[in-house]
Each structure stands twice: as C-alpha cells, then as structure tokens.
Amino acid sequence: KQEVTQIPAALSVPEGENLVLNCSFTDSAIYNLQWFRQDPGKGLTSLLLIQSSQREQTSGRLNASLDKSSGRSTLYIAASQPGDSATYLCAVDTGANSKLTFGKGITLSVRP
Amino acid sequence: EAGVVQSPRYKIIEKKQPVAFWCNPISGHNTLYWYRQNLGQGPELLIRYENEEAVDDSQLPKDRFSAERLKGVDSTLKIQPAELGDSAVYLCASSSRDSETQYFGPGTRLLVL
Numbered sequence: 465k466q467e468v469t470q471i472p473a474a475l476s477v478p479e480g481e482n483l484v485l486n487c488s489f490t491d492s493a494i495y496n497l498q499w500f501r502q503d504p505g506k507g508l509t510s511l512l513l514i515q516s517s518q519r520e521q522t523s524g525r526l527n528a529s530l531d532k533s534s535g536r537s538t539l540y541i542a543a544s545q546p547g548d549s550a551t552y553l554c555a556v557d558t559g560a561n562s563k564l565t566f567g568k569g570i571t572l573s574v575r576p
Numbered sequence: 577e578a579g580v581v582q583s584p585r586y587k588i589i590e591k592k593q594p595v596a597f598w599c600n601p602i603s604g605h606n607t608l609y610w611y612r613q614n615l616g617q618g619p620e621l622l623i624r625y626e627n628e629e630a631v632d633d634s635q636l637p638k639d640r641f642s643a644e645r646l647k648g649v650d651s652t653l654k655i656q657p658a659e660l661g662d663s664a665v666y667l668c669a670s671s672s673r674d675s676e677t678q679y680f681g682p683g684t685r686l687l688v689l
Contacts, residue, residue, distance in 0.1 A: 468618070495676075496676055498676075498677070498678075500680075505682075505685075506682055506683075507580070507667055507669075507680035507681050507682045507683050508619070508667070508669075508678075508680040509680070510677045510678065510679065513676060513677055553618050553619075555618070557676060563621055563624070563632060564619075564621065564678070566617075566618025566619050566620070567618050568616060568617055568618050569618060
C-alpha cells in the first residue's frame with residue numbers, strides 16, 4: 465500500500481527566504497507526482513505535476529523535483545512571500561485508476 | 577471558465593439524519609472524483625466516475641454512502657444515516673481525458689452532532 469509522508473507538519477519562515485518542502489513515498493512504481501496548495505477553508509489548487517519519466521517541473525517561483533528510486537520529491541519555493549502561506553500537499557498517482565494518495569500536508573507560514 | 581461547483585458549502589446535521597452533497601464539474605470533464613478530507617489529513621478518494629460509470633468505489637462505505645452521476649455531468653453524494661465520524665470536508669474534483677491534473681471544488685464542510 466502506497467504511503468506518502470510530509471515532514472515537518474508546519475513551517476514558519478521570514479519573507480524572502482528560499483525554502484524546500486519535502487515529500488516521501490514508499491512505492492516507487494508511480495505514474496506521476498503532484499503538488500497542490502490548499503488555502504484555509506478552500507479546495508485544492510494544482511501547482512505542479514511531474515510525470516514518472518521526468519526529473520523536475522518549474523512554474524514561476526516554484527520548482528518540483530522527483531527522485532523515483534529514492535521515493536522522494538521536493539518543492540522549492542524561491543523568494544517566499546506572505547501570499548505563499550498555505551498548506552502544501554503532495555500526492556502520488558499509482559496509475560491504478562488514477563488514484564491519488566495524498567500526504568497530510570505541510571502548513572507554511574511566511575512572516576512579513 | 578467556471579471551476580468545480582459544490583453545494584452546500586456548510587452543513588450541520590444531527591447523527592442518524594441523511595445528508596446530500598452536489599457537485600457540478602468543469603464543463604467537458606468526463607472524470608469526476610469525490611474525496612473526504614478529515615481535519616489535518618490529506619484527501620482520501622471515495623469514488624471515481626468516468627462519465628456516468630463508477631470505475632473505482634472501493635473506498636466508499638457502501639452501507640451508508642451512495643453516489644450517482646446519472647447523465648455523466650453533475651453528481652450527488654449521499655450519506656444515510658450520518659454518524660459522528662462522518663464529520664469532514666467532502667471535496668469534488670474533475671479532470672479531462674487529455675490531462676491528469678485534477679481540479680478541485682471548494683468542498684462541503686459537514687458537521688455531525
């Protein structure tokens with residue numbers, strides 16, 4: 465059974481800092497890995513999707529990497545801003561009926 | 577383009593009462609998902625539809641939960657009777673044939689007293 469872990473559960477950084485959010489998964493036989501953002505009381509917004517054959521994806525100040533063999537992914541946020549404060553969830557698609565297995569998320573707070 | 581629409585946004589009911597949630601996916605999206613998200617946890621898939629067919633309902637507690645997507649567009653998720661442990665956020669998502677990206681609605685926050 466696929467398990468996705470995100471540690472730490474919460475993170476607080478000053479504005480402007482570059483930061484890395486980690487995600488690990490137990491079964492390397494994945495179809496893709498996705499990073500989502502969730503604001504309080506809201507649904508999830510897709511940030512980046514990395515196919516199993518890819519190493520990384522970039523969108524603006526966000527860069528996500530994937531190391532399938534070690535079961536790890538990182539989300540890099542450059543020059544963090546208070547508006548980046550949210551919960552970031554990692555999800556793995558095993559390809560079996562496109563079922564996403566989510567981590568518990570990392571709640572990020574960027575202090576002005 | 578309108579996103580995924582869900583209603584109601586909030587629902588408070590007493591245990592043993594029935595409750596229903598409605599979802600309208602993004603126009604043209606053939607795949608629809610219902611997830612449950614408990615406090616401090618990631619979402620967990622309850623059921624996935626391809627058009628009007630439920631292709632994965634292995635995680636749906638079928639003794640009290642039911643879902644339908646009769647015309648392959650909007651969908652309803654029902655709980656009858658509700659239990660205290662059903663308190664959670666119920667999220668609907670949709671995706672198209674040519675993309676794995678799932679688009680989520682704002683969710684329905686259910687509180688069972």
